[in-house]
Amino acid sequence: MSDTYLFERIAADAISDIRSGRLGPGEALPMIKEWKAKYGCGYYSVRQARLLLVRRQYVEKFGQNMCVTSFAPFL
Numbered sequence: 001m002s003d004t005y006l007f008e009r010i011a012a013d014a015i016s017d018i019r020s021g022r023l024g025p026g027e028a029l030p031m032i033k034e035w036k037a038k039y040g041c042g043y044y045s046v047r048q049a050r051l052l053l054v055r056r057q058y059v060e061k062f063g064q065n066m067c068v069t070s071f072a073p074f075l
Contacts, residue, residue: 006041007048011056014049018058018068028065029053 004012017023030038035046050066053059059066 005045005048006039007045007052010035010039010041010046010049011052014053015056015058023068025068025070027068028062029059029067 014023014029023029029050032043032046032050035041035049036043039045050059053066054061057069057071060069061067
């Protein structure tokens with residue numbers, strides 16, 4: 001059994017995508033429903049992952065979307 005919560009794994013995968021360049025500065029994160037389908041989880045897990053990414057300054061809210069910050073690849 002893993003010692004991490006699902007939302008932490010979702011956030012870690014997003015950070016990996018940002019650091020590798022698959023998600024670049026200004027690009028929107030996948031929609032909540034896409035992550036729910038990909039990870040087989042509920043809204044709460046995706047919401048927590050997105051909030052963690054905001055707290056760590058990898059993404060910021062831009063209108064209705066969460067977008068990668070311009071300095072995120074350097075974190």
